[in-house]
Each structure stands twice: as C-alpha cells, then as structure tokens.
Amino acid sequence: MEFERADQRKKIERFIQKMPSLSTTVGKVLEICSRTDASPNELNKVISLDPVLTGQVLKLINSAYYSLMNKITSLTRAITMLGMNTVKNMALSTAIIQSVAGSNKSKALPTTRFWVHSIGVGVSAKLLAIARGVPIQEREEFFIAGLLHDIGKVPFGDEYSQVLSIAGQEQRPLVDVEREFLGIDHQEVGELIAAKWKLSRAMTSCIGYHHDIELAEEDDRSLVAIVALANLYVNIHDIGFAGDLFPEYANADMLLSFAGLEWSDFTAISSKVEEEIQKAQIFLQV
Structure with missing residues (x-):
C-alpha cells in the first residue's frame, strides 16, 4: 500500500475532530431522555426552542414511514402518540445525517x-x-x-x-x-x-x-x-x-x-x- 497505517489513523482522527458536533438542542434532548424522571413536557420545551428541528420532526411524523391516520401538527401530540424515545431518535437521526452530509x-x-x-x-x-x-x-x-x-x-x-x-x-x-x-x-x-x-x-x-x-x-x-x-x-x-x-x-x-x-x-x-x-x-x- 502507498500509505502508512499510522498516518492514516492520524488523518482519520483529524477528520473526526473537524466534524461538527451535534447541536445544543440535540444534546439537551439526549440528556433529558437519558433520565428516568424526564417528562414529555421537558422534551417538548427543548425541541420547541429549535424551529428547524421542530419542523423536521413533524415532517417525519407525518410521512409514510409512520403511516399515521391523521396529520399531527403539534409536537406535544407527537410526543404523546409516539413516545419520548421515538421523538428523541427522530431528532438524533436527522441531526447526524445532516452533520455527515457531504462529509x-x-x-x-x-x-x-x-x-x-x-x-x-x-x-x-x-x-x-x-x-x-x-x-x-x-x-x-x-x-x-x-x-x-x-x-x-x-x-x-x-x-x-x-x-x-x-x-x-x-x-x-x-x-x-x-x-x-x-x-x-x-x-x-x-x-x-x-x-x-x-x-x-x-x-x-x-x-x-x-x-x-x-x-x-x-x-x-x-x-x-x-x-x-x-x-x-x-x-x-x-x-x-x-x-x-x-x-x-x-x-x-x-x-x-x-x-x-x-x-x-x-x-x-x-x-x-x-x-x-x-x-x-x-x-x-x-
């Protein structure tokens, strides 16, 4: 091979260091959902402060992927219907895909x-x-x-x-x-x-x-x-x-x-x- 293994590892580590971190909002979402005493209201408050993330979550909820009978327009309703874990994973997946898009x-x-x-x-x-x-x-x-x-x-x-x-x-x-x-x-x-x-x-x-x-x-x-x-x-x-x-x-x-x-x-x-x-x-x- 034309490259040294040690150099390759260093390149990868530098690349990862430059990768964007997850947003503060997503970080708070993960923190809230890791607690056993977390409430849906707490999750709703955090996500609601980020209009872009709120829109993304609602778009996912109303997609064919979830196949819900009625359109959901409220984040509170979404959390109630699908649960905190599902909404957390929606936020996490969209944030990560966007972080690595084009990377x-x-x-x-x-x-x-x-x-x-x-x-x-x-x-x-x-x-x-x-x-x-x-x-x-x-x-x-x-x-x-x-x-x-x-x-x-x-x-x-x-x-x-x-x-x-x-x-x-x-x-x-x-x-x-x-x-x-x-x-x-x-x-x-x-x-x-x-x-x-x-x-x-x-x-x-x-x-x-x-x-x-x-x-x-x-x-x-x-x-x-x-x-x-x-x-x-x-x-x-x-x-x-x-x-x-x-x-x-x-x-x-x-x-x-x-x-x-x-x-x-x-x-x-x-x-x-x-x-x-x-x-x-x-x-x-x-």
Whole structure:
C-alpha cells in the first residue's frame, strides 16, 4: 500500500475532530431522555426552542414511514402518540445525517448507495425487532442503530478504494482488510465518532461491535446481533453499497442465537423490506 497505517489513523482522527458536533438542542434532548424522571413536557420545551428541528420532526411524523391516520401538527401530540424515545431518535437521526452530509471523503463509497445500504440495515433491524417481540416504544432504537452502524466509513479517504479492491480480490471480510492495511477498522472509527457525539452505550456498541459481537457488553448483545443480522441481510440482497462484497454467512447461527431469532424470522422480512426502505427515504430528505 502507498500509505502508512499510522498516518492514516492520524488523518482519520483529524477528520473526526473537524466534524461538527451535534447541536445544543440535540444534546439537551439526549440528556433529558437519558433520565428516568424526564417528562414529555421537558422534551417538548427543548425541541420547541429549535424551529428547524421542530419542523423536521413533524415532517417525519407525518410521512409514510409512520403511516399515521391523521396529520399531527403539534409536537406535544407527537410526543404523546409516539413516545419520548421515538421523538428523541427522530431528532438524533436527522441531526447526524445532516452533520455527515457531504462529509464522505471517499469516491469508493458513493453517498447515495451508502445511505441506501444504511437505511436498508435500519429498516431490516426494526423488522427483526418486531419479529423478536420488542415493545413498540423501543423499536425505533433498532432502526437508528442500523442507520448509523457504518458511520465509521465516512472518514475514509480515496485510499479506501484499494482496501475494497483487496477485499474483493482475496474474498476477505472488509473489516479484516481495513485493520491490516489501514491500522484501524470502521468499527473503531465509528466509536470515535460516537464518543464525539456522546451517543448511548448501546448505540455505540452497535457501531463498534457489529462485526465482533462477542466484544459487546452482554446487555447490548441482542441489539448488536439484530443490527448485524440486518447488515447480513442487506449485503446478501445487494441493497445499496457499503463495501462488503462477501457477507459473513459463517456468523449467522451465532447472531440468530444472540438475537433470540430463528432462520424463518430472518427470511420472513423479505416481503416488507423494500416497501419500508421507500418509506424511510424521508430521513434523507428532512
């Protein structure tokens, strides 16, 4: 390779340092929702102070993604209907997508196809969560975790094309080639970004361990496993592109076990994935 691994790590760290932080409003939203005694009224007050974010959240709520019967014009009503966790994740996802919009350094990962892949993983993770019987108020966490799982690939530069080429020629997992030739993989890069944005431990685990689930905290493994399964599904079906040309089939049984799912659950989502991806495109348009 034409570049030194140490230099590559420094470049990535500098890139992350220059990435915009999440807005003060989103930071307050995350802080409020992390408290067990937080009230919907507190969340409403914070988001309402940011007209742009309020508009984005209401646009998402009234999109086909949520398929509500009646139009919602009040943030208070939205929080009451969908719950604090769902509204928090709406605010978080829109803020993060906007923060990284146009930040993708590498021509190796076309932006549109990268986000189609990411949305596909988010949608698939949510469908698998439904199959698992996850309560409705917690399902959006799976979508957001899937949406953000590959965020660590954003800082890679054009040298990433060489990594993709080697992984393809040698038919090796992309994460292994990243470690060998870059000295860092997209999971570790993603953890650095998650730390900058002060994301939750569970969300950080999905970003940092979706290829190494056994390293995740035990309490987070079910969520991480479902995201990893969703990633496997999307790679098998060539939905978008994030560089993984050779899905890691060998891990499937282990992932299903950690996720508490069966093969039939994994295959059953195929009838809904495409439709849900189309609905979820709204997250890229707010």
